[in-house]
Each structure stands twice: as C-alpha cells, then as structure tokens.
Amino acid sequence: MRKYSIFLRASLKAPLVKAVSIISLLFLLFLPYYIAFYSVEHKSMSLFKTYFSFPLVFNSTAIFQFYPSILVGTVVVLIVTKAFEDGVFKIFLINGYTRRRIWTNSLLSCLLVSVLLFLITAAIAFHIGYLKTGEIGGFGFNDFKWVVIYFFQTFMILLFALSTALLVKHSGSAVFVYLVYLLLAERLLAQFMDFVLDLYPMFRFLPGKVIEDLTYLDPNTNFVIQYLDVQDERWLASIVWLIISLIGTYILFKKANYSR
Amino acid sequence: MDNILFSVRNLSKTFHKNVVALNEISFFGKRDSIIGIVGPNGSGKTTLLSIFAGLIRQDHGSIEMEKNLSIGASVGDISYFPHLTALENLNFIARLKGLNKRLAEGELKKLLGLVGLDYNKKANTFSFGMRQRYAIASTMVGAPDIILLDEPTVGIDPIDIEEIKEVIKRSAADRSLIFSSHQLEEVLALSDYVLGLSYGQMLFFENIEAIKEAARERQLNAKQYLLEQMKASQL
Numbered sequence: 001m002r003k004y005s006i007f008l009r010a011s012l013k014a015p016l017v018k019a020v021s022i023i024s025l026l027f028l029l030f031l032p033y034y035i036a037f038y039s040v041e042h043k044s045m046s047l048f049k050t051y052f053s054f055p056l057v058f059n060s061t062a063i064f065q066f067y068p069s070i071l072v073g074t075v076v077v078l079i080v081t082k083a084f085e086d087g088v089f090k091i092f093l094i095n096g097y098t099r100r101r102i103w104t105n106s107l108l109s110c111l112l113v114s115v116l117l118f119l120i121t122a123a124i125a126f127h128i129g130y131l132k133t134g135e136i137g138g139f140g141f142n143d144f145k146w147v148v149i150y151f152f153q154t155f156m157i158l159l160f161a162l163s164t165a166l167l168v169k170h171s172g173s174a175v176f177v178y179l180v181y182l183l184l185a186e187r188l189l190a191q192f193m194d195f196v197l198d199l200y201p202m203f204r205f206l207p208g209k210v211i212e213d214l215t216y217l218d219p220n221t222n223f224v225i226q227y228l229d230v231q232d233e234r235w236l237a238s239i240v241w242l243i244i245s246l247i248g249t250y251i252l253f254k255k256a257n258y259s260r
Numbered sequence: 261m262d263n264i265l266f267s268v269r270n271l272s273k274t275f276h277k278n279v280v281a282l283n284e285i286s287f288f289g290k291r292d293s294i295i296g297i298v299g300p301n302g303s304g305k306t307t308l309l310s311i312f313a314g315l316i317r318q319d320h321g322s323i324e325m326e327k328n329l330s331i332g333a334s335v336g337d338i339s340y341f342p343h344l345t346a347l348e349n350l351n352f353i354a355r356l357k358g359l360n361k362r363l364a365e366g367e368l369k370k371l372l373g374l375v376g377l378d379y380n381k382k383a384n385t386f387s388f389g390m391r392q393r394y395a396i397a398s399t400m401v402g403a404p405d406i407i408l409l410d411e412p413t414v415g416i417d418p419i420d421i422e423e424i425k426e427v428i429k430r431s432a433a434d435r436s437l438i439f440s441s442h443q444l445e446e447v448l449a450l451s452d453y454v455l456g457l458s459y460g461q462m463l464f465f466e467n468i469e470a471i472k473e474a475a476r477e478r479q480l481n482a483k484q485y486l487l488e489q490m491k492a493s494q495l
Contacts, residue, residue, distance in 0.1 A: 003355060003356055003358075006352060006355045006356070007352070010341050010344060010348070010352055011341070013341075013343055013344065014341070014342075014343045015343060086339060086340065086341060086342060087336070087337055087338070087339025087340075088339060088340075088341065090315060090335075090336070090339045091339050091352070091353060091356065092356065093313070093314050093315055094313050094314065094315070094331065094332075094333045094335075095353065095356040095357055096356075096357075097356070258315050258316075
C-alpha cells in the first residue's frame with residue numbers, strides 16, 4: 001500500500017487531477033457551512049435553522065456532502081484512466097506487482113478515502129450543530145446513522161467510479177459517462193422504473209441510490225424540504241452493490257490490457 | 261552452459277482463439293550478452309517481450325529463471341507520468357523497486373546522463389528520440405539482471421540511432437539484454453545471439469559467430485544470409 005500511495009501522490013500532481021481535487025476539497029470543507037450559515041440566513045429561511053441543529057444536522061450535512069463525494073469519484077476516474085492511458089499500471093506489473101495487488105490497493109484506497117470523507121463530514125456536522133445550538137449533542141446511533149450511511153454511499157460512489165474507469169478506460173469518456181449517469185441518467189432511470197414500469201421499490205437498488213434524497217413541499221410554510229430516507233432494503237442494496245463491485249472490479253483488473 | 265540467466269521453453273500464445281502470435285519458442289539468455297529478436301511486423305516480437313515482462317500470460321511454455329533475478333522492461337508504448345520530470349519518473353520506478361529515494365537520486369541522475377537526457381525535462385515535452393532514451397534509462401533503474409527493449413531505435417534519426425546503439429551496448433554489461441528490431445543491420449551490429457521470428461514461428465536462435473560462419477559457407481554476408489532465412493520461411 002505504501003508503494004501504491006507513491007503512485008497516488010504522483011497522479012495527484014497532474015494538473016487536471018489536482019484542480020478537481022482542490023475543488024472537491026473546498027466543496028467538502030465549506031459547502032455545508034455555506035448552506036448552513038450564509039445562504040440560509042441570507043434568505044431568512046429560518047425554517048432551515050432546525051435542519052442544522054442536533055440531531056437533524058447530521059442528515060442535512062450528509063445531503064450536501066453527496067456532491068463533493070461525486071467530485072472525489074471524478075478524481076478516482078481520472079487517476080485510474082490516466083494510469084491506463086499513460087501505461088503506469090504497466091510499470092507496476094513490470095516491477096513485480098500482480099494484477100490482484102493493484103486491485104486490492106485500489107479498493108483499499110477507495111475505502112480509506114471514504115473513511116476520510118466520513119470523518120470530515122461527521123466533524124463538520126458536529127461543528128455546525130455546535131455553532132447553531134451552543135451545545136454538543138446527537139451522539140445516539142439513531143441520530144448519527146446518517147453520517148454512517150453517508151460513508152456507505154461514498155464508498156459505493158467511489159467503487160462505481162472505479163468500475164466506470166475500468167470499463168471505459170479513456171479519461172474524457174469515462175468522466176462523461178460517470179457524471180451523466182450519477183447526476184442525470186440514474187435519476188431518469190429511477191423515475192422510469194418507478195412510474196412507467198411500476199417497479200417500486202426496485203429503483204432503490206441502483207448504485208447511486210443507496211441514499212435517496214427526498215424532497216417534499218411543506219404545506220404549512222410552502223418551503224421545499226429535503227431529507228435523507230433510508231429503508232431496510234437500502235442496506236441490502238449496499239451489500240449487493242459491494243459484492244458486485246468487488247467481483248466486477250477484480251475481473252476488470254484481471255482482464256484489462258496492460259500491454260499497450 | 262555457464263552464465264545462463266534464463267531459459268524460455270516452448271512458449272506459445274494464441275489471440276482470439278485462432279491467431280497464433282507465438283508457437284513453441286525456446287531460447288536462453290546469458291549474462292553479459294545481447295539477444296536481438298528480429299522479424300517483420302506482426303511476427304510476435306512484442307508479444308514475446310510482453311510475456312517476458314509479465315504483461316500478458318502465455319498459453320503454454322515457461323520462462324525459467326532464478327527468483328532473485330530482476331527485470332527492467334520497456335515494451336509497447338513508452339510509459340511515464342507526462343506531468344513529471346524525467347528524474348521524478350525514474351524516482352517513481354525506483355520507489356516501486358523499493359530503492360531509497362535519497363540514495364537512488366544520484367544513481368538516477370547518472371542513468372539519465374548516460375542516455376543524454378536532461379533530468380529536469382518534463383516528460384510531456386520529450387521528443388520521440390528523448391522518449392526512447394528515457395525508455396532505456398527506465399529499464400536500468402535498480403540495475404536489473406535482465407533488460408527488455410522493444411524496438412528501441414524505431415523512428416529515431418540516424419545520429420540518435422548511433423548514440424542509442426552505444427547506450428544499448430554499454431547497458432548489457434553484467435546482465436542479459438533482449439531487444440527487438442526489424443532492422444537486420446542493427447541486430448547484427450549489436451547482438452551476441454539472434455532470434456528470428458516470422459508469423460509467431462521461431463526460425464532460428466543462433467550465436468552471431470555461427471550466423472557469420474554459415475553466411476561465409478554460402479558466400480553471403482550475414483545480412484543476406486538472415487534475409488534468405490526469413491524469406492524462405494514465408495514461402
């Protein structure tokens with residue numbers, strides 16, 4: 001893993017990867033603060049104050065951190081596709097790495113990044129909650145579970161990014177497919193499965209839908225409320241997608257053409 | 261036989277079930293020797309080197325060598341991080357090989373000096389010739405016992421070719437170097453052994469002296485002799 005981290009650090013120096021990484025980090029660190037304090041206060045949407053107080057602050061922060069997670073996934077797509085395009089994985093193989101070792105190190109990297117994002121999100125949620133209420137609260141699992149679910153969601157997104165990179169291989173096309181699927185196609189597909197094919201709740205098993213961000217119009221205030229919803233089948237969906245991703249990425253790493 | 265570093269036995273590879281890339285290839289490599297693999301395009305040179313480098317797997321056959329032997333290889337397109345300098349790229353390979361960064365840096369600068377490449381040059385500004393020079397340097401990181409070079413002089417201007425040939429000769433000291441080419445003169449000028457391939461079939465694996473002797477017997481020069489051997493295989 002130590003040697004693989006040398007590869008990751010070298011990859012992060014590429015201008016495009018560096019730019020997307022910095023943007024991701026900035027979004028990750030400041031987006032929830034921005035929404036919790038600036039835009040909400042600015043627009044005098046006092047209703048939202050509740051959503052950034054304990055215990056709902058965990059739910060609200062996790063919703064906004066979904067978008068930086070997608071950006072971090074873009075970094076994963078870029079690193080892996082560039083490694084194929086520039087022949088860097090070939091250097092690994094020539095120097096004694098096995099395909100299986102590249103696979104395990106890639107998965108471990110995704111896992112570590114997910115843990116890091118989880119810790120950042122948890123810390124930000126605590127901090128915003130504290131600033132809003134002046135007290136420390138929300139240590140119960142029922143309150144905190146939203147951030148734990150966010151960890152699973154992020155890990156799924158990163159594994160999906162890894163799979164897309166391995167399937168498409170060309171960096172530009174892979175980023176396009178990855179972003180279009182997660183930001184647009186999956187939502188349309190979910191709508192289609194639900195309303196046209198009447199396959200409710202099958203759409204909940206799509207890889208980006210481990211957390212579903214639901215919106216509804218509050219009839220009393222006319223505000224659009226956004227919240228996370230987690231049903232039991234979503235835990236099952238996480239496990240199913242985890243297994244599919246593990247087997248799928250293993251086969252793709254094994255079968256990939258490294259000799260270009 | 262003394263000084264044998266590796267033996268390739270009956271190596272075969274078929275692509276897409278019926279395209280024979282290599283068929284029962286056998287040869288060996290000695291320390292302090294250069295093996296030139298010669299053959300027309302599509303003869304299986306790159307496939308052979310790719311299998312040797314561990315990039316693709318053979319269907320049958322084996323490559324036997326001691327476990328502690330190390331390989332440096334440049335096969336197919338030349339691989340590097342385009343946004344890093346020549347030295348940073350070699351440093352990456354050195355770290356993969358487990359070499360200490362500080363200790364390796366001096367050695368890596370020497371290597372780049374040997375191939376005549378500025379160590380601060382960004383890889384994305386390399387010319388074609390520089391890329392080939394970098395490829396040779398990259399195979400020598402960590403002083404491997406076996407070096408594999410795939411068409412190291414292809415697309416290079418004549419002045420650079422002579423320099424690269426010199427570098428290849430010097431690189432073979434105390435190791436076995438295998439390179440592929442479709443230039444017969446180049447193979448004859450550099451090699452101690454020549455492996456002839458055509459459409460995945462092994463035509464010959466001969467000591468250069470034996471090739472010259474056989475050519476003399478037939479009142480041909482070595483190039484004419486090899487050319488005749490290769491043409492005969494296509495009939």
